[in-house]
Amino acid sequence: MTPQIKKIHILLVVAQICLCGYKPSGSGHQPNSFSGTATASSKTQGVVEASVNIPEPSEIRSINGRLDVTLEGKPSKVIVAGKTFVSNVFNGSYIPPVLVVQRGDEVRIRFVNNVGKADIEIDGPQPSNIHTHGMAISPQQPADNAFVVLPSGASSGKMNGSMPHGHDMVAETPKSFPDGSGLQSANVYEYRWKVPPDHAQGLHWYHPHAHGMVEPQVLSGMSGLLVVDGFIQDHYPELAGLKVRRLLLKDIDLPGAKDGDPKTKTINGVSGGIMHMQPGEHQIWEIGNVGSDAFFDLALDGHQFWILGHDGNILLKPVLAKSLFLPAGARVTVVVQAGAKGSYALRSLDVDTGPAGDPNPMVILGKVVVNGPSMDGTAKNLRLEQKAVNRSTIQPVLQDVISLPVTRKRTITFSESRDGKTFYIDGKEFDPARDDITVHVGDVEEWTLLNTTTERHIFHIHQLDFLVEKINENDPDATGLRDTIDLPYAIKGKPGMVRLKIPFTNPLIVGRFPYHCHILEHEDHGMMATVRVLPKVISTP
Incomplete structure (x- = not known):
């Protein structure tokens, strides 16, 4: 079923009435x-801070197969690089807790959005949400849905956060579920999902993903590590x-x-x-x-x-x-x-x-x-x-992805306006009401990414890993299985190039999710698009 799409200003008003290469x-x-x-x-x-030991971040570990955590985004007094000021962060800390889970764990992340006016980046309440970067889980509610945004509890009935010029943000309507997950109140949402038993172990992370406001919130400090433990x-x-x-x-x-x-x-x-x-x-x-x-x-x-x-x-x-x-x-x-x-x-x-x-x-x-x-x-x-x-x-396995036959090839172009203030994928600014690419579970696609601009971009796609098959000669980034990769800039009119193999083979990822430049300024100003993954086509005899 197509998700219900609404303009964000309507959604927010209604909600206030009732979150290495x-x-x-x-x-x-x-x-x-x-x-x-x-x-x-x-x-x-x-x-520069003299003779200060680099501290270890705190951590919250799953217990008896479940991680229960509340993350509240709000203005707090922090000390960063020796300076004291007020910034929007999670749980009062510029370096929020590292979330540590095991394969098979149930995860419940209760997000409370109280983002508001601070000394840097943000001059008033802003909508927000949480994305778990690198996790191969469902993009549907109440899991890792980047299109669900919550109003700020600090907004007093009106959102004051600024949007990039010319961007009209839209969002998917937050839902409440019988088990208590999903929308709990106007600015509170509980994300709930399970770590797949064969999920990749190692480092992932979490951060806001409300389009148009991602950069100021992450620059403020709203980001932290998520670890699927057991690797070593x-x-x-x-x-x-x-x-x-x-x-x-x-x-x-x-x-x-x-x-x-x-x-x-x-x-x-x-x-x-x-x-x-x-x-x-x-x-x-x-x-x-x-x-x-x-x-x-x-x-x-x-x-x-x-x-x-x-x-x-x-x-x-x-x-x-x-x-x-x-x-x-x-x-x-x-x-x-x-x-x-x-x-x-x-x-x-x-x-x-x-x-x-x-x-x-x-x-x-x-x-x-x-x-x-x-x-x-x-x-x-x-x-x-x-x-x-x-x-x-070990999952995913490099050789397994290498051996997958390609079912479709695409060329995707990253570009920007002459003044460098608006960014495009295939000549279009982001519109979350539009599906830019549609695939089925089981499809394996080869994407050739072209960067026609004279600055680097960074490609990231939600919900899965891809194989970097080729990148410009002498580029410092690494090939192999990745979820984030450098996209070199054009030189003398020749676009920078990266070739990827993208396996849409995991049935958990049915739904809609974005791919975008992970320089968040670029993402906020248009360099993002949406892929819809449909169920596997079953051939009949």
Whole structure:
């Protein structure tokens, strides 16, 4: 049945009356004897906190097969990069809790929308919702439906949040369900779904997805990690005892920032912070670019990274990398081994976003201080040269997707207006009342993405992973199974190109969901479209 579509201003009034790529190492040199320090000429950001340890985010784990959590978005006093101000965040924290689930768990996320006026980004109440990025679950209510938006409880009967010029937002009417899920009151909605028993393990994340207001809400700090646990224990049990760090990378325009300046980048809300390791120690770093617009390209002076998984997809064998290229929305799980005693800069390298792109200069995000007794990492290094175990339980499987026959080919073009303020997919601005592509369960499509603009874009599609078959030569992003991929900019009139194989094979994804640029400024200003997945066609004899 076609969802009921209504104009958002009508919906809100009614409701108020009644919410890494990687750069492969060129050598086989093992990361067990590196040394080096940050140079005196290294650039730092305008705000640096001296001698502050990078904190670990809190976490909420499922208990007895169920995760129950309430996430409230509202203005709160936060400290980011050493500055104190009021911003809209989840549960009063710029770095909200990491949600940790297991395969087969039931998930209940009760979202309360009280988004309102703050010191940055948002000057009044705004509609909002929650999208669980990377989760291969139903796009229908009460699960991961990005078209359901809730009014703010702070709106006093009127929504004051601004919309991008020329954008008329529409939404699907929130529904209430007999089990208590769905719409609970005007600004409260309980998302409810199950983690599939064969779901990809690893890093995913959550953030608002109310079109036209996604960028200001995520820039404010409304984003956090969602982990499907068991990855290391199941496939690298020899590493299960290692210290795990979760690093949430975010970009922000701090109070007083000038228009056009590079955004401030932080790790867990800290700029210039410290992490500690012992010589020879291995640690697991779970890293997510859960920011709005910025690219990160992480490098640790004198060290390399063993990549174990990308966008929640487990690699069958670790890959050694010099740096970790992470467009907005991308995630990576890596192992790092500390070198000799010393202090090592953790940098985000310069990213060339194109002549029309926003600046992404090199900055020092923090440092790793190596001190204390040495640890013998020989056995761990040998293990990292071997494949994952229990490979039969790894889903999805790269080779399986490679072997799928293609049923249809499409070319999809990303473009923008001359003034760079309006963005298009196939020449059209987003309209959630329109189905741009219709497929059936079982279809496997090859999409060639063309970027005719002179700035990078980032492709993301909800509800599934795709296979990156080809990307412009020398592009820093990674091929393989992904859900977020860099889309290179045009050079001398030749469009940037990425070729994907997209398997619409999971019956859980029947419904409507978007694909879009994950530079959220671009998404909000039109660079999004909708795919409708219909049930599998059953042939009759």
